Amino acid sequence: MKLALITGITGQDGSYLADYLLTNDYEVHGVVRRTSSLERSRLAHLFKNPDIYNKRLFLHYADLEDITALRRIFLGIQADELYHLAGQSHVGLSFPMAEMTCDLTAIGTLRLLEIMRDMPGKPRLFHPSSSEIFGQPKSFPQNEDTPYLPTSPYGCAKAFATQIVKVYRDCYGLFACNGIMYNHESPRRGENFVSRKICRAAAAIKLGLQSKLVLGNLDAERDWGYAPDYVRGMWLSLQQQKADDYLFATGETHSVRELVDLAFNAMDLKWESYVELDTTLFRPSEPLRLVGNASKAKHELGWMPSCSFQELINLITRTEFDSLQQLGSERPLSGGIAFNRT
Numbered sequence: 001m002k003l004a005l006i007t008g009i010t011g012q013d014g015s016y017l018a019d020y021l022l023t024n025d026y027e028v029h030g031v032v033r034r035t036s037s038l039e040r041s042r043l044a045h046l047f048k049n050p051d052i053y054n055k056r057l058f059l060h061y062a063d064l065e066d067i068t069a070l071r072r073i074f075l076g077i078q079a080d081e082l083y084h085l086a087g088q089s090h091v092g093l094s095f096p097m098a099e100m101t102c103d104l105t106a107i108g109t110l111r112l113l114e115i116m117r118d119m120p121g122k123p124r125l126f127h128p129s130s131s132e133i134f135g136q137p138k139s140f141p142q143n144e145d146t147p148y149l150p151t152s153p154y155g156c157a158k159a160f161a162t163q164i165v166k167v168y169r170d171c172y173g174l175f176a177c178n179g180i181m182y183n184h185e186s187p188r189r190g191e192n193f194v195s196r197k198i199c200r201a202a203a204a205i206k207l208g209l210q211s212k213l214v215l216g217n218l219d220a221e222r223d224w225g226y227a228p229d230y231v232r233g234m235w236l237s238l239q240q241q242k243a244d245d246y247l248f249a250t251g252e253t254h255s256v257r258e259l260v261d262l263a264f265n266a267m268d269l270k271w272e273s274y275v276e277l278d279t280t281l282f283r284p285s286e287p288l289r290l291v292g293n294a295s296k297a298k299h300e301l302g303w304m305p306s307c308s309f310q311e312l313i314n315l316i317t318r319t320e321f322d323s324l325q326q327l328g329s330e331r332p333l334s335g336g337i338a339f340n341r342t
């Protein structure tokens, strides 16, 4: 049985990756922050399973800044594969929280590489890079050779982390891969990312639980895929003979406005009656359009995206509708207009 260690296991990608590895006979260890609330966790279905939790799925507490605790966990587990998914992943919040973002995302990755260098049996490392490293690219679609031109503290931190992974691979022979991940969404997405925020609002408005949706830039264009596909790409990257970098994207671009239109259509609503713009939600700078060319991942890994943009937005909106309907109005909406200012 192979052993995998996942930092950031409670996030969208971490939870799908845990599901994927457990179905593929792995023993899975997750690193969680002291402050992570496990109560409403995306891992709840695994905690409930007596054949999984504390049998093939184990959690360990450590912050990314706590090198001693991390080193102890890494040495104790001696994983075959290490998926480093933890970090501050909200691009907008990286402007007011620039130092924290760079410390967790850039220096956090360097710290992990340093621990790996000292390990006797070195695990294979997957690092999720981001399309944000390209910022305002000069070529479309982007590929693994497109120059980095990040436009946010988050993009800068990811550009550093991506490059330092390559440097450690080349200098120290570590099996370390970057996956350049374009936006990937699902019903498990955090409520302050735009896909979930919009789909949740459309469902809540339909149910009479919310009256309006406040958004920032509707013209931004992104390449949005389905998160479980990207998690499969992470695993495939580590199953190759040689460590390399791969870009994961659908190759299609859509605007935030199109996303709003699809989500509200799924609920038979006209979005123009409910959506308000708030300039404070616009970022100081951001990529206007990003679209990726995943040919290398398709040819070398046999990777393919499985879900169209419309199917994805329908899936998230309908899942929100069902879960909000079940909850009724008892639970306050954290994705509602009163709270969600990101």
Ligand code: GDR
Binding pocket: 088, 089, 090, 091, 092, 129, 130, 131, 132, 181, 182, 183, 184, 192, 193, 194, 195, 197, 214, 215, 216, 217, 218, 220, 221, 222, 256, 281, 282, 283, 286, 342
């Ligand atoms: P992004 O995702 O920044 O691309 O990063 P996000 O969903 O936050 O934004 C996508 C686009 O929507 C615009 N937007 C808004 N965004 C948010 N969050 N809230 C709003 O109200 C809003 N209104 C408009 C944004 O300006 C942006 O253009 C995601 C993250 O998962 C990163 O960690 C990852 O690296 C990249 O995708 C690839």
